[in-house]
Amino acid sequence: MNILIINQPLNNRGDESAHKGLIRALCNNVPNINIKVLFVGVNQNSINQFNVNQPNVEYINLHVIKAYSRLSILGLKYGMPLLWYIHPTIRKVINLYKNADSIICAPGGICMGGFQNWMHLFALKLAKHLNRPLIYYGRSFGPFPTKTRDNRIFKKNSLEMLNYFSFLSIRDKESEKLAQQLNIKYIPTVDSAFLDSPKVDLPEEIKHIITNHKYMVFVPNSLIWHYHYKNRLTKESVIKFYQQIISLIRNLYPDLNIVMLPQTFNYGTYLGDDINFFRDLANEINDEHIIIIKDKYSSDIQQTIISNAEFLIGARYHSIVFALNNNIPFIALSYEHKISGLLETLKKEDRIVDITGLSNECNNSQITLIESLLQTLENDKNTQEKAKNIAFNCFDKLVIYLNSF
Numbered sequence: 001m002n003i004l005i006i007n008q009p010l011n012n013r014g015d016e017s018a019h020k021g022l023i024r025a026l027c028n029n030v031p032n033i034n035i036k037v038l039f040v041g042v043n044q045n046s047i048n049q050f051n052v053n054q055p056n057v058e059y060i061n062l063h064v065i066k067a068y069s070r071l072s073i074l075g076l077k078y079g080m081p082l083l084w085y086i087h088p089t090i091r092k093v094i095n096l097y098k099n100a101d102s103i104i105c106a107p108g109g110i111c112m113g114g115f116q117n118w119m120h121l122f123a124l125k126l127a128k129h130l131n132r133p134l135i136y137y138g139r140s141f142g143p144f145p146t147k148t149r150d151n152r153i154f155k156k157n158s159l160e161m162l163n164y165f166s167f168l169s170i171r172d173k174e175s176e177k178l179a180q181q182l183n184i185k186y187i188p189t190v191d192s193a194f195l196d197s198p199k200v201d202l203p204e205e206i207k208h209i210i211t212n213h214k215y216m217v218f219v220p221n222s223l224i225w226h227y228h229y230k231n232r233l234t235k236e237s238v239i240k241f242y243q244q245i246i247s248l249i250r251n252l253y254p255d256l257n258i259v260m261l262p263q264t265f266n267y268g269t270y271l272g273d274d275i276n277f278f279r280d281l282a283n284e285i286n287d288e289h290i291i292i293i294k295d296k297y298s299s300d301i302q303q304t305i306i307s308n309a310e311f312l313i314g315a316r317y318h319s320i321v322f323a324l325n326n327n328i329p330f331i332a333l334s335y336e337h338k339i340s341g342l343l344e345t346l347k348k349e350d351r352i353v354d355i356t357g358l359s360n361e362c363n364n365s366q367i368t369l370i371e372s373l374l375q376t377l378e379n380d381k382n383t384q385e386k387a388k389n390i391a392f393n394c395f396d397k398l399v400i401y402l403n404s405f
Helices: 013-029 044-050 068-077 081-086 088-098 118-129 149-162 173-181 204-210 235-252 274-285 299-307 317-325 337-345 364-373 381-403
Strands: 002-006 034-040 057-062 102-105 134-139 167-170 215-219 257-260 290-292 312-314 330-334 352-354
Touching (some): 002 118, 013 134, 013 317, 013 381, 044 057, 068 118, 081 088, 088 118, 102 118, 118 134, 235 257, 235 364, 317 330, 352 364
Parallel strands (some): 002 034, 102 134, 215 257, 312 330
């Protein structure tokens, strides 16, 4: 069986964990499977860091030729798919689509929704144009604004695709609610990272830093890169908010080190790479108990670090997934519906601190709630098992579907 994976997000340890979870599960459960993971003109080092190193998994990085994105999006926006056949790179993509028994859109975030990613949508629409079986696996989607013409075109094509998918699984409650409103059939799931339980030997550099001293894990989020916060919050106000959280941790747990794990890497920009914001935050506090782990370490290593932590506070979606996957107490700083939707599915809303209403002036209610939750930390094996059961229940249905070819 030949599977083509498309729309695989890169440069994010969470997306890496979801990728590895799904690919490893497919290799272990689908006989005679051969998987190609398709990229076009991306950083090869980023691909290498996602590589599961299995003999039946091939990573393809097509050379991008000028006007690839422009023709892709023009053909999509104006309903002119013949434009796609003009471009040599798109023709190579078409051949890969035709040679696949099934195409899987990789697990990930809300590219079909708030971020309005046209190339993501193009890759889906191309499969429909070629009448190929298309799986949208473990995704979030929505909302679909209609303010501009582009918004309306994007929504129209997104709804068309949501009704085309031969297998649709949704990883959060908010996206499920939208699917129900749209009368779209789906299978509920949670993040594909729950399909895996990685435990690896830590590099000596990390062992030297964290061994023989208890620690918690803190994963902040600069937020100002996100469409909901851009031009609304300043970097300084976000840093001040996290400073208050670190003060709470130090007051209540003075003996703990605070380990910070960057989730993003290889963007090469301040807003793209978490580690830049982490350094600025640490410099403002100047506390020897704060340890920033380099952003070169894999999601498997990050999960192993988290598995030995006392607790975690995270404003990145996958930091919460990692805590749940390793049965570590957590506080979720929910900045968009991915986090709240996951925890609603798992009936863990009591661990959420909603930060969508953060302001540049006063955030006392969030700080008060965090202080309260810091005093009610406990392991929850039942929730860990529930998340894994949901993930594997959906995956088992995927295997049945794939075996029907």
